[in-house]
Amino acid sequence: MLFVLFPVCFLDETTNAQPAASVQQSSQLQRLATVLRCGAVWAAVEAPAALAVTGEEDIDLLAILPPIAVFAFFYFLVAPPLIMNWMRLRWYKREFVETYLQFMFTYLFYPAMMFWAPFVNFRKFPRDPTMRYPWSKPKEGTPLFKDRYPPIDSY
Amino acid sequence: MIIDRVEVETINSFSKLELFKEIYGLIWILPIFALLLGITIEVLVIVWLEREISASIQQRIGPEYAGPLGLLQAIADGTKLLLKEDILPSRGDIPLFSIGPSIAVISILLSFLVIPLGYRFVLADLSIGVFLWIAISSIAPIGLLMAGYSSNNKYSFLGGLRAAAQSISYEIPLTFCVLAISLLSNSLSTVDIVEAQSKYGFFGWNLWRQPIGFLVFLISSLAECERLPFDLPEAEEELVAGYQTEYSGIKYGLFYLVSYLNLLVSSLFVTVLYLGGWNFSIPYISFFGFFQMNKIIGILEMVIGIFITLTKAYLFLFISITIRWTLPRMRMDQLLNLGWKFLLPISLGNLLLTTSFQLVSL
Numbered sequence: 001m002l003f004v005l006f007p008v009c010f011l012d013e014t015t016n017a018q019p020a021a022s023v024q025q026s027s028q029l030q031r032l033a034t035v036l037r038c039g040a041v042w043a044a045v046e047a048p049a050a051l052a053v054t055g056e057e058d059i060d061l062l063a064i065l066p067p068i069a070v071f072a073f074f075y076f077l078v079a080p081p082l083i084m085n086w087m088r089l090r091w092y093k094r095e096f097v098e099t100y101l102q103f104m105f106t107y108l109f110y111p112a113m114m115f116w117a118p119f120v121n122f123r124k125f126p127r128d129p130t131m132r133y134p135w136s137k138p139k140e141g142t143p144l145f146k147d148r149y150p151p152i153d154s155y
Numbered sequence: 156m157i158i159d160r161v162e163v164e165t166i167n168s169f170s171k172l173e174l175f176k177e178i179y180g181l182i183w184i185l186p187i188f189a190l191l192l193g194i195t196i197e198v199l200v201i202v203w204l205e206r207e208i209s210a211s212i213q214q215r216i217g218p219e220y221a222g223p224l225g226l227l228q229a230i231a232d233g234t235k236l237l238l239k240e241d242i243l244p245s246r247g248d249i250p251l252f253s254i255g256p257s258i259a260v261i262s263i264l265l266s267f268l269v270i271p272l273g274y275r276f277v278l279a280d281l282s283i284g285v286f287l288w289i290a291i292s293s294i295a296p297i298g299l300l301m302a303g304y305s306s307n308n309k310y311s312f313l314g315g316l317r318a319a320a321q322s323i324s325y326e327i328p329l330t331f332c333v334l335a336i337s338l339l340s341n342s343l344s345t346v347d348i349v350e351a352q353s354k355y356g357f358f359g360w361n362l363w364r365q366p367i368g369f370l371v372f373l374i375s376s377l378a379e380c381e382r383l384p385f386d387l388p389e390a391e392e393e394l395v396a397g398y399q400t401e402y403s404g405i406k407y408g409l410f411y412l413v414s415y416l417n418l419l420v421s422s423l424f425v426t427v428l429y430l431g432g433w434n435f436s437i438p439y440i441s442f443f444g445f446f447q448m449n450k451i452i453g454i455l456e457m458v459i460g461i462f463i464t465l466t467k468a469y470l471f472l473f474i475s476i477t478i479r480w481t482l483p484r485m486r487m488d489q490l491l492n493l494g495w496k497f498l499l500p501i502s503l504g505n506l507l508l509t510t511s512f513q514l515v516s517l
């Protein structure tokens with residue numbers, strides 16, 4: 001495989017006939033183009049290079065990526081909505097153990113919840129039913145927020 | 156993320172192409188950046204935990220406007236501190252005033268070198284890991300003393316002196332507890348200490364083998380972090396804010412960062428030294444080996460190890476945050492009394508007991 005790789009690099013090197021005036025800039029651009037081309041060839045040709053020196057098996061990305069992708073899907077897309085909904089429903093009604101667990105799950109999944117936080121809103125909008133559009137002006141005296149606790153009918 | 160192996164493999168992979176030499180020379184930065192990013196996010200969530208847990212204890216509403224239930228409050232705080240004006244006292248020692256926070260932050264960040272999140276998931280598995288942590292945690296009070304001295308403020312100076320005295324007093328029992336753990340584990344390496352606790356599962360933790368050391372370590376860690384009831388260097392009612400009084404903007408933010416970084420380091424070290432580290436500690440049957448899923452189990456073990464370590468560290472964080480909003484502050488003489496006259500003899504006795512049992516077991 002390596003013998004196929006080297007002629008490509010040599011071809012890029014030999015076509016380096018440039019005028020002396022802009023040799024520096026064109027040399028850097030040429031090097032960048034060569035690096036990108038070699039990178040493309042390298043991505044296409046998988047060479048077990050590390051085996052020659054260390055004797056260890058090379059990192060097998062095709063076996064590592066699926067479990068990482070599954071875990072990332074769960075961590076970033078499944079868990080944060082569940083945790084946030086749990087917090088929304090039980091934030092002002094919980095007991096001690098639930099407090100500990102809510103904070104623990106927020107602590108563990110905080111990077112994912114930070115990504116979700118700008119797009120989630122737990123606070124209600126004005127409740128004027130006569131509003132025609134969400135940006136319409138609400139009627140005077142409309143309460144801004146929904147009560148956090150349901151009204152108690154009997155004592 | 157043991158650097159040597161990954162670096163060797165990467166160098167061997169890329170060294171066939173001369174043009175990539177400049178690229179693979181920078182591979183070693185990636186694990187360090189990943190660790191720094193993780194630490195920063197950890198500090199953000201600890202800030203949120205502190206404010207929300209205190210609100211919960213005091214039955215009031217915590218931050219709830221920056222993101223749902225204030226999840227983005229820590230980022231907002233950080234941005235605010237970055238945008239504030241940096242004020243320098245006109246008659247203070249300006250070079251020392253600027254160097255103090257830097258020394259404190261750098262010394263705490265170096266402690267994260269030796270904290271393992273998995274068997275091979277440590278930035279530098281030094282054979283003297285816990286010793287390095289203890290040595291480095293002695294450097295941070297130098298920065299605090301610099302800050303107090305250079306502020307040209309008697310209250311800041313008192314705060315700096317208190318910080319130094321407190322750190323020196325509680326460093327010694329902490330060291331003796333760590334020394335006892337090292338005696339049990341036959342190593343100063345953090346990875347070896349965790350491995351020594353994995354033999355008997357849940358009951359193999361050093362928590363059960365060193366209960367006295369565990370309690371002394373908890374108290375000394377709180378004092379080391381300057382958490383209430385040991386926050387005399389700050390002492391809002393007495394010294395305004397101690398060595399932090401004259402600071403504003405990002406320099407104050409650095410002290411804020413040091414406080415929570417120190418708390419995080421202590422939490423992770425309590426986990427590593429006493430609570431079994433990344434070990435699962437619950438008996439289970441590994442069925443992955445039956446289906447030749449070695450790579451999958453490797454990834455899952457690493458991920459589960461991270462979660463287990465953070466879950467155990469969260470216990471210490473929760474305890475320290477609830478203690479802060481439960482107990483009153485001590486006086487300085489009471490603080491030094493507790494350190495020198497109680498914790499030091501107890502930790503020495505614990506060490507003597509440990510060495511005696513080691514001799515008997517031989």
